[in-house]
Amino acid sequence: MKATSTSAIDRKDLGQAVMEFYETEITDFIGLQVMPLFPTAVQAASYPVIPKEAMLKLFDTSRAPRGAYKRDDFEYERGKYATSEQGWEEPVDDTERSLLDQEAPGIADIVATRRAMSMIMRNQEKRIANLLFNTSNFTDHAVSVKWNTPATAAPIDDVKDGIASFRTASGMKPDALIINYQTMLDLKVCDQVVDQIKYTFPGIDIMGMGASQLAQLFGVPRVLIAGGVYDSKGKGIASTISELWNYAYAMLVKIGSGRDILQPCVGRTFLWTADSPGNAVVEEYREEKIRSDVYRVRHHVSEEMLKSYDTSGTVVSNISAACGYLMSNIHV
Numbered sequence: 001m002k003a004t005s006t007s008a009i010d011r012k013d014l015g016q017a018v019m020e021f022y023e024t025e026i027t028d029f030i031g032l033q034v035m036p037l038f039p040t041a042v043q044a045a046s047y048p049v050i051p052k053e054a055m056l057k058l059f060d061t062s063r064a065p066r067g068a069y070k071r072d073d074f075e076y077e078r079g080k081y082a083t084s085e086q087g088w089e090e091p092v093d094d095t096e097r098s099l100l101d102q103e104a105p106g107i108a109d110i111v112a113t114r115r116a117m118s119m120i121m122r123n124q125e126k127r128i129a130n131l132l133f134n135t136s137n138f139t140d141h142a143v144s145v146k147w148n149t150p151a152t153a154a155p156i157d158d159v160k161d162g163i164a165s166f167r168t169a170s171g172m173k174p175d176a177l178i179i180n181y182q183t184m185l186d187l188k189v190c191d192q193v194v195d196q197i198k199y200t201f202p203g204i205d206i207m208g209m210g211a212s213q214l215a216q217l218f219g220v221p222r223v224l225i226a227g228g229v230y231d232s233k234g235k236g237i238a239s240t241i242s243e244l245w246n247y248a249y250a251m252l253v254k255i256g257s258g259r260d261i262l263q264p265c266v267g268r269t270f271l272w273t274a275d276s277p278g279n280a281v282v283e284e285y286r287e288e289k290i291r292s293d294v295y296r297v298r299h300h301v302s303e304e305m306l307k308s309y310d311t312s313g314t315v316v317s318n319i320s321a322a323c324g325y326l327m328s329n330i331h332v
Contacts, residue, residue, distance in 0.1 A: 008285040008296065014113045015282035015297075028227030029121060030245075031128035034178065034253055035267040035303055037279055043272045043300065044082035049308035050262045051077050052317040056171040076262075077308030077316050083272040087280075087298030088119040094291045109295065113282055116297035120280055124269075125228050125244050127303050131267065132178070133249040137305065138326040141165070147250075147330050148186040156192055159218045162252050162325045170264065170322040175255040177220045180247035181227035183330055187214065220252070247331040254323035256306075265306055266323040272300035 054074040063069050090112040092100075100108040131137060143158045159177060166174050179187075187193045188206055197204060201213055211223040226245035233240045256265030271279055280299040287294050305320035 006285055006287065008283040011109075011113070011282040011284050011295070014109055014284075014295070015278065015280070017110060018113045018117050018282070028181070028229075029125045030178065030224040030226045030228075031125040031303075032269060032279070033224055034132065034176070034255060035128050035269045036256060037271045038256075038259075038261065038268040039271050039273045040081075040083075041272075041274055043275070044080075046078040046080045047261050048076035049079040049306065049317060049319060050264070051075075051308070052319060052322065055264065079304070079306060079308050081270045081302045081304045083270055083300045083302040085275065085298060085300045086120050086123060087296060088116045089294050089296045090116045091287065091290060091292035091294045097293070109284075109293075112293075112295040113297065116295055117280065117282075120297055120299065122228065122230055122244070124299075124301065124303070126230065128267075128269070129226070129228075129245045131303060131305060132251060132253070132324065133246050133326070135326065135328070138251075138321060138324050140326060140328050142329040143327055144329075146332060147183060147190060148332060150186075150189050150191055153186075153190050154192050155187060155190060156196060156218060158327060159220070159250075159252070162327060163219065166252050166254075166325045169325070170254065172254055172264065172323070174220055174252035174325065176222040176224050176253055177215070177218055178224045178226060178245065178251045178253060180243060180245050180250075180331070181225055182243070182247040183250060184211075184214075184225050186331065193217065248328055250327045250330050252325040252327075264319050264323055266320050267303065267305045270302045270304060275300040 051074050054072065059072070060070060092108045092112045097108045100111065141162065143155075145153045147153045147155045147158075163174060166172070188209055194206055196217060197206060197209060197213065200217055204213065211225055214223040215221060228244035229241050230244055231239045232242040253266045254264060256263050256268055261268075276299040278299075279301065280297050283296045283298070285294050285296070286292075305318075306323070307315050307320060308317045310316050
């Protein structure tokens with residue numbers, strides 16, 4: 001159903017079609033796999049955070065006859081979030097529609113929605129990347145030899161050491177290793193990786209090695225390959241293609257899942273469902289003064305690291321810091 005007035009109508013059909021395109025063809029964005037959506041009915045609120053001290057403490061669980069069972073007296077700490085609206089509009093002029101319809105009827109709607117969707121999803125990916133590949137938020141662990149030094153790099157050893165440190169810091173094992181697409185290419189020609197992969201997967205085409213093979217090689221459940229890029233120059237300036245996830249870093253992370261907000265993880269993406277039931281909402285309205293149908297894509301979100309705060313705003317428990325192990329010096 002197309003809009004015939006200035007009142008925006010919900011275009012779930014377009015949203016579904018475009019998201020299917022992203023899920024099947026655009027695999028370079030990994031941010032929402034690392035910081036999954038957590039739907040909430042409230043735009044801004046506090047939420048319970050398990051105290052870091054309570055995560056792994058060992059207490060006496062013995063009970064005497066007729067005695068009471070022991071129980072903890074920890075109180076939940078409080079984290080906070082405040083979602084904000086992100087959105088983009090793409091107008092389709094009647095003349096443009098006519099030209100596009102000559103080639104493929106109905107394609108104008110899809111083209112405009114894809115462009116708007118790409119804008120907000122790329123920005124979301126950048127926000128998540130900026131939170132995680134960030135030495136202000138996580139301790140910097142520099143590897144001794146860059147992974148793009150084929151003869152002497154030791155990425156398997158580096159990740160093994162990282163997993164051990166991760167477990168010591170959090171009591172858990174990481175769920176995934178995040179690497180940049182360029183890092184994936186570097187690993188395919190790294191002597192240590194090539195030598196090991198020949199024994200782990202006899203007969204494999206090294207150049208065809210993918211995330212699943214690397215995950216087994218590194219001893220992690222998943223390897224997430226971040227391939228998203230953006231133009232870092234402003235409008236009207238010659239393009240410079242830059243990485244959304246800096247290839248100087250790689251990271252081991254613990255990823256949250258489901259509705260258990262107390263689950264330790266590196267972070268969550270809060271989605272205010274009262275305003276944007278999905279990530280993202282697609283709307284259409286008519287703007288006669290420019291003789292165009294306007295396609296709007298928007299969501300109301302907040303990408304948050306898992307932390308608790310006292311009444312003065314000082315961090316009490318930084319759960320995210322224990323759920324992420326940041327490695328630097330990965331690439332020149």
